[in-house]
Amino acid sequence: MRCCSYLVTHRLARGGWIAINGLSGAVDLLDDATKGILDAPPADGPADPELLSRLRQRGYLFADQDEEERLFLAMWERQKRLSQDRPLQFVLCPTHSCNLACRYCFEGSITSRAPRVLGDEAIVAAFRAMDEIAARTPSRKREVDLFGGEPLLPSTLGAVRKSLREAETRGMGVGVVTNGTHLATGYRELILEFRHLFSHFQITVDGPQTIHDYRRPFRSGKGSHGAALEAVELLVSLGIRVAVRVNLDAHNVAYLPEIAEMIVRRGWPEQPNFRCVLAPVADHLGTGSYPALLPEDQLVRDLAEVMAASESARRLFRLDLFRSAKHLSGVLGLASLKGQPMLQYCEANGLHSYTFGADGCIYPCSEMLDQPELAIGSFFPSFEIDEGKAAPWRDRSIVAMPECRSCRVATFCGGGCAYQALKRSGSPMEPACYGAEKVISAFLECFGDRLSPQ
Amino acid sequence: MTSLNLDAELWFAEVQQESAGEVGPLCCWFFDCWGS
Numbered sequence A: 001m002r003c004c005s006y007l008v009t010h011r012l013a014r015g016g017w018i019a020i021n022g023l024s025g026a027v028d029l030l031d032d033a034t035k036g037i038l039d040a041p042p043a044d045g046p047a048d049p050e051l052l053s054r055l056r057q058r059g060y061l062f063a064d065q066d067e068e069e070r071l072f073l074a075m076w077e078r079q080k081r082l083s084q085d086r087p088l089q090f091v092l093c094p095t096h097s098c099n100l101a102c103r104y105c106f107e108g109s110i111t112s113r114a115p116r117v118l119g120d121e122a123i124v125a126a127f128r129a130m131d132e133i134a135a136r137t138p139s140r141k142r143e144v145d146l147f148g149g150e151p152l153l154p155s156t157l158g159a160v161r162k163s164l165r166e167a168e169t170r171g172m173g174v175g176v177v178t179n180g181t182h183l184a185t186g187y188r189e190l191i192l193e194f195r196h197l198f199s200h201f202q203i204t205v206d207g208p209q210t211i212h213d214y215r216r217p218f219r220s221g222k223g224s225h226g227a228a229l230e231a232v233e234l235l236v237s238l239g240i241r242v243a244v245r246v247n248l249d250a251h252n253v254a255y256l257p258e259i260a261e262m263i264v265r266r267g268w269p270e271q272p273n274f275r276c277v278l279a280p281v282a283d284h285l286g287t288g289s290y291p292a293l294l295p296e297d298q299l300v301r302d303l304a305e306v307m308a309a310s311e312s313a314r315r316l317f318r319l320d321l322f323r324s325a326k327h328l329s330g331v332l333g334l335a336s337l338k339g340q341p342m343l344q345y346c347e348a349n350g351l352h353s354y355t356f357g358a359d360g361c362i363y364p365c366s367e368m369l370d371q372p373e374l375a376i377g378s379f380f381p382s383f384e385i386d387e388g389k390a391a392p393w394r395d396r397s398i399v400a401m402p403e404c405r406s407c408r409v410a411t412f413c414g415g416g417c418a419y420q421a422l423k424r425s426g427s428p429m430e431p432a433c434y435g436a437e438k439v440i441s442a443f444l445e446c447f448g449d450r451l452s453p454q
Numbered sequence B: 001m002t003s004l005n006l007d008a009e010l011w012f013a014e015v016q017q018e019s020a021g022e023v024g025p026l027c028c029w030f031f032d033c034w035g036s
Helices: A032-039 A049-057 A065-083 A120-134 A154-170 A188-193 A209-215 A225-238 A253-265 A296-309 A311-316 A323-331 A387-395 A418-425 A436-450
Strands: A007-011 A017-021 A027-030 A088-092 A142-146 A173-178 A198-204 A242-248 A274-280 A353-356 A361-363
Touching: A007 A032, A007 A436, A017 A032, A017 A436, A027 A032, A027 A323, A032 A049, A088 A120, A120 A142, A120 A154, A120 A353, A142 A154, A154 A173, A154 A188, A188 A225, A198 A225, A209 A225, A225 A242, A242 A253, A253 A296, A253 A311, A274 A296, A296 A311, A296 A436, A323 A436
Parallel strands: A088 A142, A088 A353, A142 A173, A173 A198, A198 A242, A242 A274
Antiparallel strands: A007 A017, A017 A027, A353 A361
16 A cells, blocks of 8 residues: 655644645544554555555545546546636737736736737737637637726726727727726726626725825836725626625735725625635745735734634635645635645646737746737737647646646645746746645644634 | 545545545646535
8 A cells, every 4th residue: 555645734733733635625523543554555455444444535545656646647637627617718908017016916017018908900800810729629618808008007907998989899808907096087988888798807906095095106106905895896886796805915014904894885795796816915026125025824813813803804804815725725614615735836837728928929927018028819900829839738736747746735726826936937837836835734733723623 | 444535535535525625736826616
């Protein structure tokens, strides 16, 4: 007998162990004797036939490596099939410019360069390129998400209208990631006209007014808090799905209770078209240029402290934000959804997402704009996918990276950010470790007392 | 040994329960907070 290679165990403060199985998804409480069996499996397994059966059934013990490998590959094939059930995502950036100067912005100087907005001809070309890409998987649904820069600027009104018409013609739902600053004013009429088309909006609110305004000022220095709230208010009232996103780091994590109370006072959580999402501020390129950045395991600890002290924060916010602990938080009832094995870090892996930049290039990731040398193709003036550049993105998964195959937390980590790997090593086909095991450990330290059988 | 999730929710279960989970991880910027 051999023990599962993808296994995380953690000693609980109250005694005993928790085991999280990265091959089967099993989460179990173990006594010391059972933990000892997993540490050094007897050749024929444990003497107790019932325990042997349970440990086999839950994916902890295998007859040999081949048996484990067969299950791993079967899981991979199953995940590939399931991934086709999710819509193919097309991200469209009408511009890379933005009217805000957020302190943690990952897009850097591209948002403040001379404004460039997609014209009608380029937008038509983008949607035709989407048609061609989607034709390779005709049974799959597709959707378009407007992104930027800031997609809803006065200068992009015509481009957004044209994009909505093109999406409508194709029956594609439209999501919008926006700072909301022009939504309730210059974009109100357009949103009313196309309200049937929007699948969701995402608007960032990073704190109470002083905190938000410090983090997300207009380029003039004026705060954007009021405009963002007005935008959320409008969408909630129209019955359009809207998610408030809170970008979290050391600067604002302590203000979550105030954010929760502000949202509750406005009555938004009572509306079925409203959600909140927490998102750690990430530095995928490792620039180290944002001092308030928190390692994810530290953010887990800080969040646990804040949540323990605030009922309103506990009730409003779900802990979906930690990828590597997503399965665990789902099992513990702390996340909205139970997780699946993370064989790919995000939708850029496998090319489940294509980003169309205002530079006419097609990128595998929405964080790569204005770097034509990294693009996998173009849509304007002509459509082309460079298969040589696209292949590593299409193939990237923990299955394809040997270092990941021998890592016990690989199925909770997904191999890390491919863009970060590309910048570091010149190829996306390298792991970009981000301390998944530390995050899982921190999660167990902080929330282990919630563990109880279903 | 006390199980915190069901056998039918295991990732290699032949027929997973509907509640077993959603497909795949999510992009950094387009959270699927509504569920698929």
